[in-house]
Amino acid sequence: MARPKTPLLSTELIRDAALRLIDRDGLAGLSMRKLAQELNVQAASLYSHYATKDELLADIAAQITHDVDTTGFADGNWRSGLEIWARSYRAALARHPNMVPFIASGPGRRDAALRRANAIHGGLVAAGWPPREATLIGASTTYLVVGAAMNSFARGFDDDARVYRDRYPNLSQAHRLAEHADEVDHESFELALKSFLDGLDYRFAAITGDSSDPR
């Protein structure tokens, strides 16, 4: 077959099929040949639409993080701005956990990522944080979100209770973590975020000279 009358492929079709494969089979489970097969096409044909596999993954990453919300700083409340950003970011990552290693280790130089970074930094400074602190806070919050999304903690425990009994008495309930992994992940993230923001409240009060407890 040469060029078909109506196109068989498009970036959207390829992107969606690839993400479906990643969600199902993991990041390592995506190969160009398998993806092509899924689309009833030969692997080489994909290169008419994406120059490399990496470019395809970057496009998928951009789509996943597309609806991360950085508009919460508009009213000058930096705390709720951070909360909305962090929660929407984590939710976006949690929807496609197999893509997290790629998103977290790849460079976020794409336009949309920079626009978000700009909004966050600007929002923090407008609310009264010194620029340098704003940079650190942006990074810190990313640490929390990315770390939570990598979620290697709760998933890292073996489902078999016998492993823990006797040998690690403090972890005697650890096997239950596997059943409730999502719940533990969520609560851990909320605890981390709340504690972090409480700590920032304290710091903010010290910086602005406000001696009242903002909590």
Added chain:
Amino acid sequence: MARPKTPLLSTELIRDAALRLIDRDGLAGLSMRKLAQELNVQAASLYSHYATKDELLADIAAQITHDVDTTGFADGNWRSGLEIWARSYRAALARHPNMVPFIASGPGRRDAALRRANAIHGGLVAAGWPPREATLIGASTTYLVVGAAMNSFARGFDDDARVYRDRYPNLSQAHRLAEHADEVDHESFELALKSFLDGLDYRFAAITGDSSDPR
């Protein structure tokens, strides 16, 4: 050549050479053939010492995290216990940043990792935290460390200042981040850790009924 009079290889030799390659060329830059060449040996020979590449990487990961310090809970001070753990963990990861994606996404089921988790959980409970909270705090702290180690934030900025001028006014200093990436990473982590622990102090006071400000 068949079996040599004195062994050419050992797990230690292989492990060290592999880690050197990873540090130099990145995680994807390690192949069994390249590693074998570095050791003046054929690739198949490595399989006399490690069953798979994954097993080799797990061994490297265990070595990297070997000197993570979880002894700081001994005196009943949970805050300094967490600080010592988090700092030593982050330092271990920062020494070999190319291994972080593997360590952070691989399962931490190995014996040493479980022993550490047991010490942390036990230390928190002994200091007065409810068991469930102790679980969440352990996970939260891991989030911070792993997120910081993935460090995609500061590294994600392009070194070229012209990209930022005009388009992202709030990031006009962002190109300087690349020069001071290590410093920004370190300060961001310390800010995150301090704020998180300050927030936990507040939470702990509420739980134990202590109304005084512990800071």
Added chain:
DNA sequence: AACACTTACCTAACACCGTTTGGTTATGGG
């Protein structure tokens, strides 16, 4: 309308990858 250019598919191949098979020889234990 005729022509050139570009696009979207194909087949075939290249250079790599992790791993396995099967062979050879030295070592260490009974």
Added chain:
DNA sequence: CCCATAACCAAACGGTGTTAGGTAAGTGTT
């Protein structure tokens, strides 16, 4: 002394991302 095991090797298997070159359909220009 013998023999199972261990540590090396060459060669191959099935997979990977990617490229080269071919063909025919679509698109734009004169």
